[in-house]
Amino acid sequence: MTVGPEYDETQHWSGLMAAAQRGDASAYRKLLEGIMPVVRGMVRSRIYDRMAAEDVVQNVLLSVHRARHTYHAERPFKPWLAAIARNAIIDSFRDSGRRRDREVEVELIDEFASPSDEVHPDERAIPPDLMAAIERLPAKLREAVVLIQIEGLSVGEAADRAGVTPGALKVRAHRGYKALRQDLGRLRS
């Protein structure tokens, strides 16, 4: 039986992952560096924006890290990795839908700003109605909205500050925007 180079490579990755599961850091580094170009290829075949694709590559590596205990060395490595990558790509498409929602929220927030607020965005005061609506949010949602929209942190920085994963923070912020939209909508009507 002839053995192809890809077979060798995935066998090698299986061995590296088994060593990583035992805590071998150098094997883990070799594995992550080895799979990175493969993951990048998988992601860039679906997501054409380079920056967005690189975000997804990073999410895949994070997921590999979180899911490493679910890999069994006697099973092929590549389907395991491909499933994680596929999942991250689907999540990114969902997130981009949420971002579109968020852009709508920002427009809504802008509408609530009074004419005197037409100054540099960094210097603009938050309209009282909006601030009151933010205050009424449940604590976790309020924290996510404040960190991203008022303190202007990136999702990663905000997640670190809140002590949750970036995914969880994005979900909380999205729920916060949704609740704000409903609350402000009620006020307007």
Added chain:
Amino acid sequence: MDAGDRTTTGLVDDLVRDLAPARRFPSLITALALVLGAWAVGAGLSAMLHGPPAVLLQRLTSDPLFGLVIAGLGFGALAGCAGAISSVLPGREDTTRRAGRASVLGLGLAIVIGIAANLSGVDPITTPLSKDAACFVSGAGLGFAPLVVIIVLERRGFIQKPAHSALIALAGAFGLGALAVQLFCQQPGARHALLGHLSVPVVLIVLATVPLARLLSRVRS
């Protein structure tokens, strides 16, 4: 190398620094054995309360429909439990898909036989609704222990589709609950089997899929 690539390399450094030995997720067979073990404890207690296995063997040999319902429930419940566990293991999507279909097929077969037996009047004895309700509660209770084990296993795994994992876990666990009451309940009547036993997975799937999916989403994030 652009800025994004450099950040990714930085992430690799962080992940390597964060590496700790990982306790491996149990094999599918071991995980399934844990779920069945939890079920067997409850089913064993139920057997002690409801009757000796001799009665069960007699029913299995004398009533082919009873045997078919048992086979359908058993097949559907086992497939559901296997599918629920494999749904949190990346790369096992084929197993999950096949197990999900097998679960629908098995539970569906049992329910169709139950409905057909009712419509044809094969076993027309009518039991009071309170007895149907008591068996329903027993079935739900007997499915609860395997459900808890499945949820613990799903939480340890890598939850990819919470709603899917929730649905198939409920089918498996409460399929086992329905199987236990079907095996050991000695109430006669096709209507009782349908309302008290076979409805358990259906009703609980309808009621609990959304809350369980939310719970799984929360533990995932």
